[in-house]
Amino acid sequence: MNSIVCIKQVPDTEIRIEIEDGRVVEERLQYVINPYDEYALEEALRLREKFGEGRVTVLTLGPERAREAIMQALAVGADEAIHLADEAFQGGDAYATAKALAEAIVRLDLEYDIILCGKQGVDHDNAQVGIALAEMLNLPHVSVVTGLEVAADKSKATARREVEEGKEVVETPLPAVITAQKGLNEPRYPTFTGIRAARKKPIHRKTAAELGIDPKVVGAAGAKLEIVSLSSPPERSAGRIIPGSPVEACRELVRLLREEAKVV
Amino acid sequence: MHFELNEEQKLIRKMVRDFAENEVKPIAQEVDREHRFPVETFRKMAKLGFFGLPFPEEYGGMGADSVSYAIALEEISRACGSTAITFIAQTSLAASPIYRFGNEEQKRKYLVPLARGEKIGSFGLTEPEAGSDAGATRTTAVLDGDEWVINGQKIFITNGSIADIVVFTAKTDPARGTHGISSFIVEKGTPGFRPGRDEDKMGLRGSITSELFFEDCRIPKENLLGSEGEGFKQFLITLDAGRIGIGAMALGLAQAAFEAALKYSKEREQFGQPICNFQAVQWMLADMATEIDAARLMVYRAAWLKDQGVHFTKEAAMAKLYASEVAERVCFKAIQIHGGYGYTREYEVERIYRDQRLCTIGEGTSEIQRLVIARVLLGL
Ligand SMILES: Cc1cc2nc3c(=O)[nH]c(=O)nc-3n(C[C@H](O)[C@H](O)[C@H](O)COP(=O)(O)OP(=O)(O)OC[C@H]3O[C@@H](n4cnc5c(N)ncnc54)[C@H](O)[C@@H]3O)c2cc1C
Numbered sequence: 001m002n003s004i005v006c007i008k009q010v011p012d013t014e015i016r017i018e019i020e021d022g023r024v025v026e027e028r029l030q031y032v033i034n035p036y037d038e039y040a041l042e043e044a045l046r047l048r049e050k051f052g053e054g055r056v057t058v059l060t061l062g063p064e065r066a067r068e069a070i071m072q073a074l075a076v077g078a079d080e081a082i083h084l085a086d087e088a089f090q091g092g093d094a095y096a097t098a099k100a101l102a103e104a105i106v107r108l109d110l111e112y113d114i115i116l117c118g119k120q121g122v123d124h125d126n127a128q129v130g131i132a133l134a135e136m137l138n139l140p141h142v143s144v145v146t147g148l149e150v151a152a153d154k155s156k157a158t159a160r161r162e163v164e165e166g167k168e169v170v171e172t173p174l175p176a177v178i179t180a181q182k183g184l185n186e187p188r189y190p191t192f193t194g195i196r197a198a199r200k201k202p203i204h205r206k207t208a209a210e211l212g213i214d215p216k217v218v219g220a221a222g223a224k225l226e227i228v229s230l231s232s233p234p235e236r237s238a239g240r241i242i243p244g245s246p247v248e249a250c251r252e253l254v255r256l257l258r259e260e261a262k263v264v
Numbered sequence: 265m266h267f268e269l270n271e272e273q274k275l276i277r278k279m280v281r282d283f284a285e286n287e288v289k290p291i292a293q294e295v296d297r298e299h300r301f302p303v304e305t306f307r308k309m310a311k312l313g314f315f316g317l318p319f320p321e322e323y324g325g326m327g328a329d330s331v332s333y334a335i336a337l338e339e340i341s342r343a344c345g346s347t348a349i350t351f352i353a354q355t356s357l358a359a360s361p362i363y364r365f366g367n368e369e370q371k372r373k374y375l376v377p378l379a380r381g382e383k384i385g386s387f388g389l390t391e392p393e394a395g396s397d398a399g400a401t402r403t404t405a406v407l408d409g410d411e412w413v414i415n416g417q418k419i420f421i422t423n424g425s426i427a428d429i430v431v432f433t434a435k436t437d438p439a440r441g442t443h444g445i446s447s448f449i450v451e452k453g454t455p456g457f458r459p460g461r462d463e464d465k466m467g468l469r470g471s472i473t474s475e476l477f478f479e480d481c482r483i484p485k486e487n488l489l490g491s492e493g494e495g496f497k498q499f500l501i502t503l504d505a506g507r508i509g510i511g512a513m514a515l516g517l518a519q520a521a522f523e524a525a526l527k528y529s530k531e532r533e534q535f536g537q538p539i540c541n542f543q544a545v546q547w548m549l550a551d552m553a554t555e556i557d558a559a560r561l562m563v564y565r566a567a568w569l570k571d572q573g574v575h576f577t578k579e580a581a582m583a584k585l586y587a588s589e590v591a592e593r594v595c596f597k598a599i600q601i602h603g604g605y606g607y608t609r610e611y612e613v614e615r616i617y618r619d620q621r622l623c624t625i626g627e628g629t630s631e632i633q634r635l636v637i638a639r640v641l642l643g644l
Contacts, residue, residue: 068274075275189283192313192326195275 001051001154003044004115005078006101006133007037007060009069010123022230033069036118039180042187043148044116045077051154055079057110061089061100067203074198075190082108086207091220094124098132100208100218105137107211112175113154119144119179127179134177142172146183150174267561273332280336283312284343292344295470296615301426302470305347310381314340315354319363323371324379330505330567334512338563341516342523345619346470348513349626353422353471354378356506358385358431361447365490365498374429374449388418388432388476389499396632398433399442399496403478405434410485412448414456414478424474425459428452432476433495445495449487456481467618504577505570506627507584511563514584514591514623518559521591521598521616522552528611529601539601548597556594559587578640585633588623595620 011017011029018025033041044056058073058081060066070081082104089100105112115137120127127143134141147160154174161168162181190198208215215221242249242256257264269277287308295302309315318333319325328336333355341348359378362370377383394400403416414434418424430450437444450457460475490498526549529540539545562583569576595617599606606613624630638644 068271071271071275072278075279189312190275190279191311192276192279192317192328193321195272195279196321196326196328198275199272 001047001054001114001150002057002112003047003054004057004059004105004110004112005037005041005044005073006115006117006129007041007058007069007073008034008118008121008123008129009060009062009066010034010121013122017232019230019232024230031065031068033072034118034121034123036120036122036180036182038118038187039182039184040116040118040178041073041076041078042185043178043180044114045188046185047114047150050150054113057082057112059101059104060084061097063090070203071198072190074201074203075195076188077190077194078201080202080204082110082204082206085205086209087219088208088213088215088221089219091223092218093223093225094126094128095132095224096218096220096222098129098136099222100213101129101133102136103213103218104206104211107213108206114150114157114174115139115177117177117179119181130177130179137177140172140176141179142170142176143179144181145178146181148178148184269331269335272328273335276328276332277335277339279312280339281342283308284339288340288347289343292346292470293609293612293615295344295346296467296619297469297609299464299469301350301472302347306350306381306384309347309351313380314351315359315381316379317355319359319375319379323363324376330508330570331564334508334563334567337509337512338516338519338560341513342520343516344470345513345517345616345622346468348516349422349468349471349622352506352509352513353387354381354385356509357387357422357502358427358429360505361387361431361489361498361502362449364501365447365494366449369486370449370489378429383428384423384426386421386423386427386430387502388421388424388430390420391417392419396629398499399445401433401435401445403432403434404438405436405446405448407436407485408482411482412485412487414448414450414481414483416478417460418476420463421474421476423472424476425462426472430457430476431489433499434478436492436495440493442496443493446492447489447495447498448483449489450478450481450483454481454483467615467621469618503627504580507580507633508563508566508570508576510623510627511559511566511580511583511587514587514620515556515559515563517616517620517623518552518556518587518591518594521595521613521620522549522556524611524613524616525549525552525598525601528605532603545601548601552594552597555590559583559590562586578637581628581633581636581640584623584627585630585637588620589630591620591623 009031012032015030048054048056056078058078060070061084070083084100117130131141142159144161145159146162149158156173158171242252313326316325317328320327340351359375362375378385389398393402405412405414433445433447435444436446456479458477460477463473529545530538532539566576566579566583569579598613599617602611602613605611
């Protein structure tokens with residue numbers, strides 16, 4: 001069972017994002033693997049374990065620092081990684097990113113039974129790359145998946161999706177693109193031997209030129225959208241502590257919810 | 265000179281921090297309150313390879329450097345002191361002398377399961393009459409045919425009553441003073457060897473500290489660790505490295521208390537404003553951060569020196585002395601910043617204050633560290 005897992009490095013959600021002059025101040029950020037991509041990676045590892053064969057290939061588009069995320073993915077158990085590390089790939093929108101990923105997959109002639117992505121990046125929250133990638137590769141796509149079963153002959157997969165007030169179960173032929181939602185699995189921690197082994201695993205760094213990709217169709221040049229402004233959400237006003245015994249405090253809370261907040 | 269962690273050290277810090285925050289910290293208050301050894305945490309750590317961190321892969325470890333090991337201990341301590349001392353007893357104190365001084369057979373039989381965390385290990389040096397003066401061991405070992413016959417008592421032994429494998433010291437030649445001390449390995453269940461009571465401690469209540477008794481306990485001749493008469497030298501070497509561990513533990517506990525105080529100072533309002541607006545509080549926070557930073561540099565440097573294969577006795581003692589005294593001051597201030605709330609069990613700074621208290625005592629008191637440092641300075 002060969003899987004490609006698309007992994008993005010994103011700012012740690014626990015860190016406050018500062019915006020200056022319409023630009024995110026990157027210098028003070030700390031980065032992590034996009035949490036939804038961790039579910040995708042975990043699922044790929046489980047599939048490899050279940051089938052007892054195959055490889056998990058990590059595909060990452062990002063600047064130099066994204067190597068840290070790649071190393072983490074290798075430490076958790078991925079077999080190898082492809083790092084699209086080139087200025088030409090930078091600054092794109094979801095379309096341009098999907099384009100670069102699709103081109104890389106085709107031009108490197110990667111073997112895969114399934115492509116797994118996170119359902120969205122927690123930085124820009126576009127939730128588009130996986131879908132666009134499927135379209136560009138002419139593959140079926142199941143989004144926001146919380147359960148996955150692959151048939152023994154790897155010809156098809158059954159995916160579970162949470163929909164408003166219910167569950168949906170769909171079947172798709174493979175290869176397909178699956179985007180992972182929280183609940184799909186519980187990602188493992190890397191082991192120390194995994195961390196040590198990561199050093200010896202291959203990371204193939206590729207530029208647009210090396211892949212024969214026209215730099216005009218990827219990155220900032222290939223983007224269809226332009227971010228014209230960026231601003232922080234308004235400061236939340238401070239919470240309020242309602243004093244008194246639990247019974248009194250509850251009574252007061254209900255009164256406030258009713259009369260001030262007007263929500264009940 | 266550069267002060268950056270390498271790629272592997274960063275990966276280890278991230279992994280241990282994630283693990284500690286998700287698996288260790290959430291139960292830290294509970295294990296303290298319930299006085300419970302969290303065996304489930306021990307098993308999880310075993311599976312991830314924590315206990316083999318500094319040992320080569322062929323013995324079930326990872327072969328990580330001392331800096332990585334210090335970072336791992338710091339991060340675990342940041343979540344829970346009890347878990348950290350258990351980790352230290354297993355890896356720095358029980359497994360490490362077997363790795364350093366054991367023969368191939370002993371390493372296969374005892375180091376591997378300890379490194380993998382399949383067995384719990386413990387190190388018995390301290391006795392009722394031999395604390396700081398650890399050379400005053402009264403426990404005796406007498407060779408009788410193919411067996412050593414052990415008699416004596418140990419006290420304050422971390423993991424003692426739950427350990428499967430105990431490394432301990434005993435006198436083999438009482439006439440030769442410290443040169444008459446040797447180290448041995450005893451397994452749980454060996455007739456004549458039994459744990460006594462577990463201590464009811466001020467802190468680190470989620471770890472076990474026990475008495476151990478030997479009454480005509482017979483262990484095979486081959487359970488001698490290294491050569492006869494080397495025990496004193498061996499445990500001095502073991503404690504040199506172990507001190508980096510206690511330094512890292514103090515550092516992690518101080519860091520946790522500092523972070524809690526920083527957060528609280530922004531949330532707590534008095535006189536119509538957050539208390540972090542008051543310069544008196546700011547100065548406490550600034551001092552805490554500064555001292556922690558200095559302690560961290562000292563602990564990492566001692567570990568780095570060890571990795572370079574050069575003398576680090578003085579630097580390890582300094583790091584342990586300084587970091588443990590910083591932890592005391594930082595926790596004192598953390599409680600001060602919390603006011604009355606910090607004095608209650610509701611807030612973790614109360615536990616951290618009690619947990620860190622061991623750090624100026626275990627593996628050599630602050631006074632003994634100063635003695636070690638002065639001896640190096642004076643060439644004694
Ligand atoms: C929670 C816990 C876990 C422990 N775990 C272990 C373990 O796993 N294995 C193990 O072997 N031991 C362990 N110990 C024992 C620990 O190492 C000893 O408590 C420590 O070495 C001090 O010995 P003592 O308690 O006998 O104090 P003492 O040696 O009696 O010291 C009392 C006081 O006298 C001072 N003092 C003593 N000698 C001198 C001197 N020459 N100059 C100046 N001052 C001096 C000391 O600094 C101290 O202030 C543990 C202890 C605790 C509390």
